[in-house]
Amino acid sequence: xxxxxxxxxxxxxDTSVTLSVLFHLFGFVRARVPEESCSTETAQVSLLEHIESxxxxxxxxxxxxxxIDLFTSDEIExxxxxxxxxxxxxxxxxxxxxxxxxxxxxSSTADPDEDLGSFAEAKDLINKYxxxxxxxxxxxxxxxxxxxxxxxxxPYIGGPVDxxxxxxxxxxxxxxxxxxxxxxxxxxxxGHYLGLPHNHGDCDDTSCCPNTxxxxxxxxxxxxxxxxxxxxxxxxxxxxxxxxxxxxxHGLVQDGC
Numbered sequence: 001x002x003x004x005x006x007x008x009x010x011x012x013x014d015t016s017v018t019l020s021v022l023f024h025l026f027g028f029v030r031a032r033v034p035e036e037s038c039s040t041e042t043a044q045v046s047l048l049e050h051i052e053s054x055x056x057x058x059x060x061x062x063x064x065x066x067x068i069d070l071f072t073s074d075e076i077e078x079x080x081x082x083x084x085x086x087x088x089x090x091x092x093x094x095x096x097x098x099x100x101x102x103x104x105x106x107s108s109t110a111d112p113d114e115d116l117g118s119f120a121e122a123k124d125l126i127n128k129y130x131x132x133x134x135x136x137x138x139x140x141x142x143x144x145x146x147x148x149x150x151x152x153x154x155p156y157i158g159g160p161v162d163x164x165x166x167x168x169x170x171x172x173x174x175x176x177x178x179x180x181x182x183x184x185x186x187x188x189x190x191g192h193y194l195g196l197p198h199n200h201g202d203c204d205d206t207s208c209c210p211n212t213x214x215x216x217x218x219x220x221x222x223x224x225x226x227x228x229x230x231x232x233x234x235x236x237x238x239x240x241x242x243x244x245x246x247x248x249x250h251g252l253v254q255d256g257c
Contacts, residue, residue, distance in 0.1 A: 004025070035179075037085075049091075053097075063079065064137060098254060115142060126167045134252065137170070142174065170189040195247060196247060219239050
């Protein structure tokens with residue numbers, strides 16, 4: 001039987017240091033289970049469940065917090081909840097989240113800055129701070145002030161594996177929102193990069209939203225549809241078996257330990 005240390009080594013965690021299960025294995029930057037934001041129940045994690053997910057297909061993430069000195073304690077907690085929520089969303093279709101590494105960019109050195117005003121600025125940010133490993137680069141920013149009103153962005157539906165390509169990462173979202181909103185955007189944009197399009201047409205209002213509650217409650221419905229015709233951001237997180245097959249086939253996805 002493999003030990004926890006062996007699983008940590010498998011996903012690329014440095015085991016020469018004293019291991020923290022919550023930090024090194026689950027990726028919670030505060031090394032504690034975040035508060036549950038989508039129910040009244042107490043948030044819980046299972047090491048056994050997590051280990052089982054690592055035995056199957058899984059993906060590594062690099063969380064880059066841009067303007068970290070401006071982030072509040074609640075905003076940092078919201079990112080941890082995003083990881084917690086994304087893990088259970090993708091686990092439902094047999095995709096685990098493996099190694100999570102955290103990187104900080106101070107507001108004084110961020111270029112573009114921590115407030116994105118356009119997709120062009122978002123693309124420049126992704127290209128400037130590439131993390132040269134086999135994880136998906138996920139940028140969390142303090143604010144997005146683009147008048148178009150987007151809250152997260154993937155440059156691709158099915159992004160490149162080779163990080164020498166253009167814009168090989170995602171804007172996982174702006175953090176100055178409720179934790180459950182941050183969490184859904186994070187998972188939604190990961191879904192895009194792994195190959196999932198919206199499950200409806202794109203438009204500026206709700207006229208193109210799906211015509212069934214089931215479809216509105218899919219992770220790949222836009223947030224406006226999740227709130228308009230679905231059961232809200234906490235419940236609109238489902239993926240179909242076909243979508244699960246698609247995300248597991250992306251080149252960034254690792255084989256099981």
